[in-house]
Amino acid sequence: xxxxxxxxxxxxxxxxxxxxxxxxxxxxxxxxxxxxxxxxxxxxxxxxxxxxxxxxxxxxxxxxxxxxxxxxxxxxxxxxxxxxxxxxxxxxxxxxxxxxxxxxxxxxxxxxxxxxxxxxxxxxxxxxxxxxxxxxxxxxxxxxxxxxxxxxxxxxxxxxxxxxxxxxxxxxxxxxxxxxxxxxxxxxxxxxxxxxxxxxxxxxxxxxxxxxxxxxxxxxxxxxxxxxxxxxxxxxxxxxxxxxxxxxx
Numbered sequence: 386x387x388x389x390x391x392x393x394x395x396x397x398x399x400x401x402x403x404x405x406x407x408x409x410x411x412x413x414x415x416x417x418x419x420x421x422x423x424x425x426x427x428x429x430x431x432x433x434x435x436x437x438x439x440x441x442x443x444x445x446x447x448x449x450x451x452x453x454x455x456x457x458x459x460x461x462x463x464x465x466x467x468x469x470x471x472x473x474x475x476x477x478x479x480x481x482x483x484x485x486x487x488x489x490x491x492x493x494x495x496x497x498x499x500x501x502x503x504x505x506x507x508x509x510x511x512x513x514x515x516x517x518x519x520x521x522x523x524x525x526x527x528x529x530x531x532x533x534x535x536x537x538x539x540x541x542x543x544x545x546x547x548x549x550x551x552x553x554x555x556x557x558x559x560x561x562x563x564x565x566x567x568x569x570x571x572x573x574x575x576x577x578x579x580x581x582x583x584x585x586x587x588x589x590x591x592x593x594x595x596x597x598x599x600x601x602x603x604x605x606x607x608x609x610x611x612x613x614x615x616x617x618x619x620x621x622x623x624x625x626x627x628x629x630x631x632x633x634x
Contacts, residue, residue, distance in 0.1 A: 441468035446475035462493025498528025509538030519618030563587030566598025573607030
C-alpha cells in the first residue's frame, strides 16, 4: 500500500463507501505480513515512497513466487534482483518478466511516470553490462527517464567526452566500471549532478573481484561522487531515483 492508495481508502471510509470492517481487512497486513519464511514490509512504501524489493539469491522458486505475488497484490507490481535463470524459470506469475542479461524478475509493467526526472547509466566496458543493465531496469521500474551509454571507458576517453553534453542535463548519473574503476572520477569531473559509482567484479587478478575499483572510486579526486557496494546496480539506481525525485516520493 502506498500513500495514494491509503488516501483513497481513507476517503472511501469517510464518505461511507466502505465499512470500518472493510477498511480493517485492507489494512490487516500493515506494518508487515508474516509468511513464516519471510516478513514482508508492506509499510515501507508509506515510510519511504517505494515498496520493498526482493534480493533473489538464496530463495527457492516457491518462496520467491509467494513473496512477489504478495508484494504485487499489495502494491500493483514487484521487483526481484539477481535471480538465477533456473529459479526464474520456475516462477509462474501473471505479468512476470525475466530480464536474463541482468537477473531482474519483474511483476507488472514499467511505466514512464516521471519524464522530468532524467537519470543516466553509463558503463566502462561491455563486461560491465550485467550490472549496468540491472541499474537501468531498476531505474525504469521506478518510472524515471533513463538514458544509457555503454562501453565508454577511459581507454578511449573521447567516447565519454562525446556524450558529456547530454550527461550534463541529468539529475543523477550512475557510473558502472570494473578494472581500474577510473570512469567514475572522470564523469564526476564533467557533470554538475551527483554521480553514483558502482564498482564491478570485472577485472584481472589484482582487481580482487571488485576491491580494486571499489578503492579507486572511494579515493575519487572529483567531488560529488558517492560509491555503492561491488556489483550493486540496484542500490545505485535506487539512489539515483531518490536524488532525481528531490524527496518528492
